[in-house]
Amino acid sequence: MTAPLTLSQAQGRTDTPLIEQTIGQFFDAMAARQGAREALVCRHQGLRYTYAELHTEVRRLASALLGLGLQKGDRIGIWSHNNAEWVLMQFATAQVGLVLVNINPAYRTSEVEYALNKVGCKALVTMARFKTSDYAGMLQQLGRARLPQLQHIFWIDTPGQGEDIAGMQRFSALMASGDAQDARIDVVAATLANTDPINIQFTSGTTGFPKGATLTHRNILNNGFFIGECMQLTPEDRLCIPVPLYHCFGMVLGNLACVTHGATIVYPNDGFDPLLVLETVQAERCTGLHGVPTMFIAELDHPRFAEFDLSTLRTGIMAGSPCPIEVMKRVVSDMHLSQITIAYGMTETSPVSCQSSTATPLEKRVATVGQVQPHLEVKIVHPETGAVVPVGQSGELCTRGYSVMHGYWGDAEKTREAIDAEGWMHTGDLATMDAEGYVNIVGRIKDMVIRGGENIYPREIEEFLYRHPQVQDVQVVGVPDARYGEELCAWIIAKPGTQPTEDDIRAFCKGQIAHYKVPRYIRFVPGFPMTVTGKIQKFKIRDEMKNSLGLTEEKTA
CATH class of the missing domain: 3.40.50.12780 (ANL, N-terminal domain)
Known part of the structure; x- marks a missing residue:
C-alpha cells in the first residue's frame, strides 16, 4: 500500500x-x-x-x-x-x-x-x-x-x-x-x-x-x-x-x-x-x-x-x-x-x-x-x-x-x-487529485467547448464569423445541452445599417466550416457584458443564454 x-x-x-x-x-x-x-x-x-x-x-x-x-x-x-x-x-x-x-x-x-x-x-x-x-x-x-x-x-x-x-x-x-x-x-x-x-x-x-x-x-x-x-x-x-x-x-x-x-x-x-x-x-x-x-x-x-x-x-x-x-x-x-x-x-x-x-x-x-x-x-x-x-x-x-x-x-x-x-x-x-492519485477534471482554463466529444475553440469560430460582411463583432460560448454535453452559441453585433438574419449566418458557414462548429444558437445584440477594463465576460453571456433558454447543467462524472 x-x-x-x-x-x-x-x-x-x-x-x-x-x-x-x-x-x-x-x-x-x-x-x-x-x-x-x-x-x-x-x-x-x-x-x-x-x-x-x-x-x-x-x-x-x-x-x-x-x-x-x-x-x-x-x-x-x-x-x-x-x-x-x-x-x-x-x-x-x-x-x-x-x-x-x-x-x-x-x-x-x-x-x-x-x-x-x-x-x-x-x-x-x-x-x-x-x-x-x-x-x-x-x-x-x-x-x-x-x-x-x-x-x-x-x-x-x-x-x-x-x-x-x-x-x-x-x-x-x-x-x-x-x-x-x-x-x-x-x-x-x-x-x-x-x-x-x-x-x-x-x-x-x-x-x-x-x-x-x-x-x-x-x-x-x-x-x-x-x-x-x-x-x-x-x-x-x-x-x-x-x-x-x-x-x-x-x-x-x-x-x-x-x-x-x-x-x-x-x-x-x-x-x-x-x-x-x-x-x-x-x-x-x-x-x-x-x-x-x-x-x-x-x-x-x-x-x-x-x-x-x-x-x-x-x-x-x-x-x-x-x-x-x-x-x-x-x-x-x-x-x-x-x-x-x-x-x-x-x-x-x-x-x-x-x-x-x-x-x-x-x-x-x-x-x-x-x-x-x-x-x-x-x-x-x-x-x-x-x-x-x-x-x-x-x-x-x-x-x-x-x-x-x-x-x-x-x-x-x-x-x-x-x-x-x-x-x-x-x-x-482545471483538475483536482485525491490522496490516492485519482484525478478529476473540474473545468477548463481556456474556454474550449466540448460538443459530443469534439473539442471546439470559440476563437476559431469567432475568427471565421468576423469575415461575414455584416458582422461587426462576435463572441462564441458553449451552453449546456442534454444530448451533446455542450452546444455553441454566437452573440453578434451587426455592422451599422445592416440587419443580418440567423439564416444568413448559417448559410455563410455552410460548406466552409465543419457542421459541428456552426453555432446552434445565434443572437443579435447591441453589445457584450464587459468589465470596467473592457474585458468581455463570457460567463455572463453563457448565464443569460441558460436562463433565457431554460438550460441546466448535466450532473456528470
Missing part, C-alpha cells in the same frame, strides 16, 4: 518497460507471432483479414507509396471515415517512415486547404463522398493551384465501382502497383528511429487556425499498448470501434490498443449508427466497445436495444467528454461492461495520460478519470504561480513523459507555449 499523497503530483508505474521499436517493427513481430488470428473485421465492407493477410496488404501499400517517389518524412493525408483502407494507410506509412496526416471528415474547403498546405502534403487518400459530403467535389473546387504541394490524390473505390474521377486515381490501382516482397521496404525501415514523427493530428487552435500536433512512433505505440493493458486486452479480445479513426480515440485507443495485444479490430460501419453497433457486438461476439457518452446513450436508448445479446462484452473505454453518472451505471448493468474504463487526455499527449483500470471501484470510475498512466507523470499546479497544489485543491493539470508530442508542426512558438522548459505539457484543464 503506497502512502497517501499530500501534494497533487503522481508518477505512473515503471515495472513494464516502454516499447522501443518502431510501429513497423512491432507490427512485423506481431504478424509473425499471431499470423492466423483475425486482425481486422470491416462489417460494412464485408472484409476480414488475419494478421498475416493484413501484414501482406500493408507491405503491398508501403511498396506502392515508395513507387510514387515518396520518401521518409514526406506527408500523406487521409480524409476518410472508418474503413480497411484507413488501417492499411496507418500501418503502411509507419513501415516506411511517411507521416500520416489525419484530416477530419467534417472539414470543408477552407479547412482542408489550410491543413494540406500547412504541413505540405504530397499525396492524399480520400473518400469520394459520404452522405452529404462531396470530398472529390471539394478538392476539384480547390484545384491544384490552391494546393501547390499536392502531387497525388487517390479516391477509395471498390473494384469495378463507378466512373473515374477527373484529377484523381483509384486507391485499388495504387494497391495493385505494390509488391509485398519489395526489398525497398526493409531498407527504408532499417533507417527509421522510434522518435521519428509518424502522425499529424489537427487540434482546433485558439488563434483561429488548427495546430498540427506531431506524434512519433514512440508516442502512440506505447500509449496504445498501455491503454490496452488498462483494459487487460489479450488475443482473445474483439474490440468494436465505432469512434472515428481520424481522432486518437479510434487510431490509438482502438487500433493500436488492439494490435499491441494481438486482439481483433472490429468496425461496425464507416460512420456511427447505434443499431449497427448493437448488431455488430452480437454478431462478432465483441468483448470490448469504445464510445463517447453520446454514443453509449444512443445505443442504450435505441428502441431495439433489448433484442440484442451483449453478454460477451466486458471492457471498453468511455472518453471524449464527462460521462453522466446514471449513464455509466446503465452501461455497466445493461451492456455487461463491468470492466469499462474511463480515459482522459489530449491529442498533444498521444492522447491518454490518465485512465481507470478494470479493477477501479465503480464509484471512482464514475467520479474521476482514473490515475496516471505508466511511465508518465502528472501534477496539478496553481495557474499563476506554477506551484504544485495540495491534494483536493484545483489547478491546471500538467503531464510529462514519453507521450508528450514532438511539437506543433511548423510552429515552434506555439510549441513553447504548450510545453515548458522542463518538458511538462500544460493542458489548460
